[in-house]
Amino acid sequence: EVVLTQSPATLSLSPGERATLSCRASQSVSSYLAWYQQKPGQAPRLLIFDASNRATGIPARFSGSGSGTDFTLTISSLEPEDFAVYYCHQRSNWPRTFGQGTKLEIK
Amino acid sequence: EVQLVESGGGLVKPGGSQRLSCATSGFIFSNYSMNWVRQAPGKGLEWVSSISRLSTYKYYEDSVKGRFTISRDNAKNSLYLEMNSLRAEDTAVYYCARDLEPEWVPNSYFEYWGQGILVTVSS
Numbered sequence: 768e769v770v771l772t773q774s775p776a777t778l779s780l781s782p783g784e785r786a787t788l789s790c791r792a793s794q795s796v797s798s799y800l801a802w803y804q805q806k807p808g809q810a811p812r813l814l815i816f817d818a819s820n821r822a823t824g825i826p827a828r829f830s831g832s833g834s835g836t837d838f839t840l841t842i843s844s845l846e847p848e849d850f851a852v853y854y855c856h857q858r859s860n861w862p863r864t865f866g867q868g869t870k871l872e873i874k
Numbered sequence: 875e876v877q878l879v880e881s882g883g884g885l886v887k888p889g890g891s892q893r894l895s896c897a898t899s900g901f902i903f904s905n906y907s908m909n910w911v912r913q914a915p916g917k918g919l920e921w922v923s924s925i926s927r928l929s930t931y932k933y934y935e936d937s938v939k940g941r942f943t944i945s946r947d948n949a950k951n952s953l954y955l956e957m958n959s960l961r962a963e964d965t966a967v968y969y970c971a972r973d974l975e976p977e978w979v980p981n982s983y984f985e986y987w988g989q990g991i992l993v994t995v996s997s
Binding site for chain 1: 921935969983
């Protein structure tokens with residue numbers, strides 16, 4: 768099973784700042800990695816797939832990078848609605864796995 | 875507009891059974907692989923099961939293998955999850971989710987999600 772480890776567990780930033788979230792895989796997942804955003808009481812929302820492709824309707828301030836075992840989600844300038852929990856997810860191997868999440872909170 | 879609506883949750887005793895349904899609309903259901911993902915209270919996301927567009931391929935997370943069965947009815951645009959021998963650790967919100975791309979095998983990026991349905995396993 769591919770274990771995805773996200774860091775940090777919690778990130779405290781202010782609106783307008785840049786956010787950098789990390790996801791490390793226990794083995795190579797090539798570029799088969801996605802990022803999701805989840806707000807309280809809501810279903811997750813697909814942001815990025817194949818490591819760097821934005822899903823439909825996702826603002827350009829969200830970008831993804833990486834391949835192999837190290838991946839990054841960057842939010843260039845935080846908007847108030849961006850404070851949420853973010854999960855990475857791999858589809859390279861069965862079983863599909865998610866990271867434990869990074870909570871992005873307002874400082 | 876793509877819509878996925880789960881039903882069938884509720885309180886069930888340990889060892890009991892429950893069947894979840896996911897009614898879909900707004901897309902050609904038979905073109906897409908479908909999935910179940912769950913989230914225990916206050917915890918992260920956990921993939922549970924996936925089924926290919928013609929039910930040829932079915933995949934399960936290890937802890938539910940042999941207890942859960944995923945199925946679909948393309949004529950009814952519906953996805954199902956039959957859950958048997960339920961345990962306390964199966965307590966979670968269960969989401970159905972549609973794959974991003976219409977492919978023959980599950981590509982497992984989850985573009986559309988239902989609102990989720992709570993299953994509570996407790997005596």
